[in-house]
Each structure stands twice: as C-alpha cells, then as structure tokens.
Amino acid sequence: MKRNKNTIVYILLAGLGLSALSCTKDFNEVNTDPLGKEAVEAHQLMAPTMVNLMSTNMLRNRNFNNELMQVTVDLGDAEGKIFRYDIRANVADNTWNNWYVNLTNIVDMQKIASKPEKLNKSYQGISLIIQSWIYSLLTDTYGDVPFSEANNGREGNYQPKFDRQKDIYLGMFEKLEQANNLLKEGTAIVATSDAIYNGDVSKWRRLGNSLYLRLLLRVSAKTEVSSTVIAKIKEIIDTNPxxxxxxxxxxxxxxxxxxxxxxxxxxYTSPFMASIRANDFYVPAIGEFFIDNLVAWSDPRIIPSYGQNNINRFGIRPGTSGFVGVPSGYNPGSEPAKESRFYSSSDNVAINLQTDRYTGIIMNCAEVDFIIAEAAAKGWVSKDAGTYYLKGIADAINYWLPNVMPGGATDPAVLNYVDIAKIEWDNALPLESANANTLSKMLLIHQQKYYALFLVDFQQWFEYRRTSYPFLPKGPGMLNDKVMPARLNYPTITQSTNPTSYKEAVAAQGPDIIKTQVWWQKP
Known part of the structure; x- marks a missing residue:
C-alpha cells in the first residue's frame, strides 16, 4: 500500500500527467466546465498557470534566494538557516513539485493549439517560451532533471529519465528558435488570457529571445558549446537583430x-499578500550587503523623497540607526540587533512590497542590457559596453521609479549617479576582479545586475554561481565550508519512486548534495 501511495504522490509532484488545475487523473473530466463543455481551450490554461508559477517563484525568492544572496537575514540560531548555507533536504520539494505540475498545463496549451481545429501558432510559441523558462529554473536549480520524458504520465511513463543538463540546454535552445519562428506571424490571442502582455504577441517574441540570451550566456564558458553559443549571441545582438x-x-x-x-x-492578489501573514512578512532583517550599497550610492530606490509620502520605493523601513542592515552568516550565539526591514501591509504606509503591484517579475529589460554589456566587454559583440552598463542602471531604476533617468544611458541623472557612487565605466579597467576592492568591468556590471534581479526568482543565485559576482561577505557562522550552494538536492520522494533514473543521474552528475556543481558551473 505504501509503495502504491508513493507512486501516486510522485505522479502528482513530478507533474508527469496531471494539470495544476486538476485533482484527478482524467484531464477532460476535471476540466469540464459548468456549462457542459468537455474540452479546455488553450487560452484557459494560461492565466491561472502563470499565477501559480509566479506564486512559487516569488515565495521561494523571498525565503530562499534572498537569504542566500544576503538581501535578507532571517535572524536566529535554529537549524536550517539558509543564510548560513544550512539547507534541509525538504527545501528542495516545493519548487520541484510546483514547476513540474504547472508544466503539464503549459505543455497541454501547446498540444491544444496544435490541433487542426484549434490551430494557433502564437499559443504554441508562448507555450514553448514558458516551457523553456520553467525547465531552465529546474535544471539550474537541480542539474540533470526529467526533460525529454517529463509530463508523460498519461502515456504511462511514471519513471522518466533524468536528461543531462547539456542536452536540456540544447533542447531549450531548439524550443526558443521554434517559438521565435511561430510568433513571427503575430496570430492573435485572447487578450484577457494573457496576464503578462495583455495579448501583445510581439512582446512575447521579445521575451523569448531575451530568455534565449540569458540561457546562452549562462553556458558560454563551457568549452564544448562556447563557440556555437557565442556565435548565436552575436547573431541575436549584432548580425541579425x-x-x-x-x-x-x-x-x-x-x-x-x-x-x-x-x-x-x-x-491577482500578490502571493506576498495571499500566502504570507503581515506579521511574518516583516520578520527578516535587511542584509548589510544589500542595503549598504544602496546607501553608499545614494540610490533613488532607497531615498524616501523619490518614493511616496516619504517612504522609499523599495519599501524598506529604517531602524533606530537609520538604513542599517545586519551581517549575514554571523556566528550562532552572537545575533545582531535587527534594524531595517521591509514594511508589510500592516504598517499602513504608502509603499510596501507585500501588496506592491510590480513584484511579479519574470524578466526585465535591465537584465538584457547587462547581458549585452557583458558580451561587449568580452569582445563578443560590437556594442559599446559602457553604454549598455549605464542603460542597465537606468532601466533597473526606472522600473521602480519611471520618472527617474528617463533619458537612459545619456541621462544626466544616471551620469551623476555613477559619479557620486564612484562606479563610472572605464574601458581601461580589467575584465575581472581579484577581490571586492579591485574594480573591473565584470564587477561593475554584476553589482548593478544584482539589484536589477531583485525579486526575480533565483536569478541572483544562478548568476552568482556562474560569475562569482558580486563579492558577498563570508560570515564566520557559515556552513558548507563557506561555499555558496551549487544546487538543491533532489526531492526525497524521487529516490523511492524513480530509483533507477535517480541513481543514473547521481552517477552521472555527482553526489546528491548541495556542493555538487551542475554542468555549466563545472570547470
């Protein structure tokens, strides 16, 4: 009985055949609407699935990514403190479960939109983009994962193989190429089904190609694919834009x-409001690294006068000593006093991120700017790295404060910002830094990219693992030999319900521990 129960649970959690909107095995039966229709339309799957995905991403960004990346510090000496790199095995379950379950709806969206009687190339392309986005989160978090055989529970495959990360990346590149071609035609979609772009297919195409750049850059250091990947980056940015x-x-x-x-x-209430109590939202302290840079740079996002009713745009409440953070990784038994924290909905202030409308970020323009800046700094494209560095800063700040730096890279406000902060671009700087006290092109780019990626799922963590930037302080109380975790372990249930594939994955990738590097991170 226990064995059967585990199998059923695995099917649910791995998303091999069930819809995220369903509770039984029969897709058609579950999706029968009250009017008697026994078929679901592609557009009906899109909005609720995106809400589910963003809920997972935002909640785990808050309690996992932000703790690893020193945005916040959940003070205390108990076990399982992520800011100390003390990560319990069950931390891996939530994202695996929710990403795979919601993938089922997105794959179904493509299948439905591919039927002759319901043909819609835009929904096909959008589905491929969302699939690539979810698979990139899965593989960058865990390494080798089910890909080619995933979501085949209806076909009876309850124990899919774990594809190698290299093959997953190549598969995602194929999906994004297909999506770009499918979306060229601009086939109309139901605007109300699209909570991201309100039916603007051309913007979905831009997202797909921007995601393509993100993923190409992530694997660009791997010798076996670097020449092909760099050539594609150049094609997208330079030769065939x-x-x-x-x-x-x-x-x-x-x-x-x-x-x-x-x-x-x-x-469409923010997951921060729907899933977190106000008295819990403001519990974590702001990390010293995160807030100190904002203060030192006189960043508009933390200056109250740029916000509303004297509340800064990031919704950070000053402590008794002002905008002061706490050091991450402090020794147990030496807990520092909490100073700054995020406002919550219970504070009744003009700005708090718990109810903020703009926290549901999938990918932003500033990230693309910094991708181009890095590619230019490395000599891969003919763009001016300094221009895109400045544009990235302006776009990142303008996302939160649209009337600040409206002129982009040449706006006097952004030039004044980097001058005051002493982070001006200089083509004479070396590409890399040996330490935090040595300026370099990569350090400048990735210090700013870190803030551009604020609230964007696990992207800060992924980029740190790829580049080792920005330089995060290593507190004396950190575990894991003070080495940033390279992945999450596989959920425990996979060991009992898919033992053969699990063992093959571990044999190929390495021990199922947080120190084991994924393919693109290995030298």
Whole structure:
C-alpha cells in the first residue's frame, strides 16, 4: 500500500500527467466546465498557470534566494538557516513539485493549439517560451532533471529519465528558435488570457529571445558549446537583430501585474499578500550587503523623497540607526540587533512590497542590457559596453521609479549617479576582479545586475554561481565550508519512486548534495 501511495504522490509532484488545475487523473473530466463543455481551450490554461508559477517563484525568492544572496537575514540560531548555507533536504520539494505540475498545463496549451481545429501558432510559441523558462529554473536549480520524458504520465511513463543538463540546454535552445519562428506571424490571442502582455504577441517574441540570451550566456564558458553559443549571441545582438527582437525598454519587461489589493482572496492578489501573514512578512532583517550599497550610492530606490509620502520605493523601513542592515552568516550565539526591514501591509504606509503591484517579475529589460554589456566587454559583440552598463542602471531604476533617468544611458541623472557612487565605466579597467576592492568591468556590471534581479526568482543565485559576482561577505557562522550552494538536492520522494533514473543521474552528475556543481558551473 505504501509503495502504491508513493507512486501516486510522485505522479502528482513530478507533474508527469496531471494539470495544476486538476485533482484527478482524467484531464477532460476535471476540466469540464459548468456549462457542459468537455474540452479546455488553450487560452484557459494560461492565466491561472502563470499565477501559480509566479506564486512559487516569488515565495521561494523571498525565503530562499534572498537569504542566500544576503538581501535578507532571517535572524536566529535554529537549524536550517539558509543564510548560513544550512539547507534541509525538504527545501528542495516545493519548487520541484510546483514547476513540474504547472508544466503539464503549459505543455497541454501547446498540444491544444496544435490541433487542426484549434490551430494557433502564437499559443504554441508562448507555450514553448514558458516551457523553456520553467525547465531552465529546474535544471539550474537541480542539474540533470526529467526533460525529454517529463509530463508523460498519461502515456504511462511514471519513471522518466533524468536528461543531462547539456542536452536540456540544447533542447531549450531548439524550443526558443521554434517559438521565435511561430510568433513571427503575430496570430492573435485572447487578450484577457494573457496576464503578462495583455495579448501583445510581439512582446512575447521579445521575451523569448531575451530568455534565449540569458540561457546562452549562462553556458558560454563551457568549452564544448562556447563557440556555437557565442556565435548565436552575436547573431541575436549584432548580425541579425531584425530576426531576433529583444527587450529594449521597460514596456517590454515581462511581469505579472498584481492588483495591489490587501485582500488576500482578491483576483491577482500578490502571493506576498495571499500566502504570507503581515506579521511574518516583516520578520527578516535587511542584509548589510544589500542595503549598504544602496546607501553608499545614494540610490533613488532607497531615498524616501523619490518614493511616496516619504517612504522609499523599495519599501524598506529604517531602524533606530537609520538604513542599517545586519551581517549575514554571523556566528550562532552572537545575533545582531535587527534594524531595517521591509514594511508589510500592516504598517499602513504608502509603499510596501507585500501588496506592491510590480513584484511579479519574470524578466526585465535591465537584465538584457547587462547581458549585452557583458558580451561587449568580452569582445563578443560590437556594442559599446559602457553604454549598455549605464542603460542597465537606468532601466533597473526606472522600473521602480519611471520618472527617474528617463533619458537612459545619456541621462544626466544616471551620469551623476555613477559619479557620486564612484562606479563610472572605464574601458581601461580589467575584465575581472581579484577581490571586492579591485574594480573591473565584470564587477561593475554584476553589482548593478544584482539589484536589477531583485525579486526575480533565483536569478541572483544562478548568476552568482556562474560569475562569482558580486563579492558577498563570508560570515564566520557559515556552513558548507563557506561555499555558496551549487544546487538543491533532489526531492526525497524521487529516490523511492524513480530509483533507477535517480541513481543514473547521481552517477552521472555527482553526489546528491548541495556542493555538487551542475554542468555549466563545472570547470
């Protein structure tokens, strides 16, 4: 009985055949609507699935990514403190479960939109983009994962193989190429089904190609694919941009715009409000690294006068000593006093991130700017690295404060910002830094990219693992030999329900521990 129960649970959690909107095995039966229709339309799967995905990403960004990347510090000496790199095995379960379950809906969206009687190339392309986005999160978090045989539970495959990460990346590249071609035609979709771009297919195409750049850059250091990957980056940015439109301004930024309601049950209420109590939202302290840079740079996002009713745009409450953070990784038994924290909905202030409409970020324009800046700094493309560095800063700040630095890279405000902060671009700087006290092109780019990726799922963590930037302080109380975790372990249930594939994955990738590097991170 226990064995059968585990098998059923695995099917649910791995998303091999069930819809995230379903509770039984029969897709058609579950999706029968009250009017008697026994078929679901592609557009009906899109909005609720995106809400589910963003809920998972935002909640785990808050309690996992932000703790690893020193945005926040959940003070205390108990076991399982992520800021100390003390990661319990069950931390891996939530994202694996939710990403795979919601993948089922997205794959179904493509299948439905591919039927002759329901043919819609835009939904096909959008599905391929979302699939690539989810698979990239899965493989960058765990390494080798089910890909080619995933979501085949209806066909009876309950024990899919774990594909190698290299093959997953090549598969995602194929999906994104297909998506770009499918979306060229601009086939109309139901605007109300699209909570991201309100039916603007051209923006989905830009997102797909921008995601393509993100993933190409992530594996660009791997010798066996580097020449091909760098050539594709150059094609997208330099030689064939007309065929690969990308994000160019914040109108192209992919986000799920929440209602801003403080009613947890309202439609499109932020997951921070729907799933977190106000008294819990403000518990973590702001990390010293995160806040010190903002203060030192006189960053508009933390200056109260740029916000509303004297509340800064990031919704950070000053402590008794002002905007002061706590050091991450402090020794147990030496807990520092909490100073700054995020406002919550219970504070009744003009700005708090718990109800903020703009926290549902999938990918933003500033990230694309910094990708281009890095590619230019490395000599891969003919763009000016300094220009895109400045544009990235302006776009990142303008996302939160649209009237600041409206002129982009040449705006006097952004030039004044980097001058005051002493982070001006200099082509004479070396590409890399030996330490935090040595400026370099990569350090400048990735210090700013770190803030551009604020609230964007696990991207800060992924980019740190790829580049080792920015330089995060290593507190004396950190575990794991003070080495940033390279992955999450596989969920425990996979060991009992898919033992053969699990063992093959471990044999190929390495021990199922947080120190084992994924393929793109290995030298």
């Amino acid at each position: 007309g065929n690969y439109p990308i994000m160019e301004n914040n109108q192209h930024t992919a986000k799920l715009l929440w209602t801003g309601s403080n009613v947890s049950t309202a439609l």
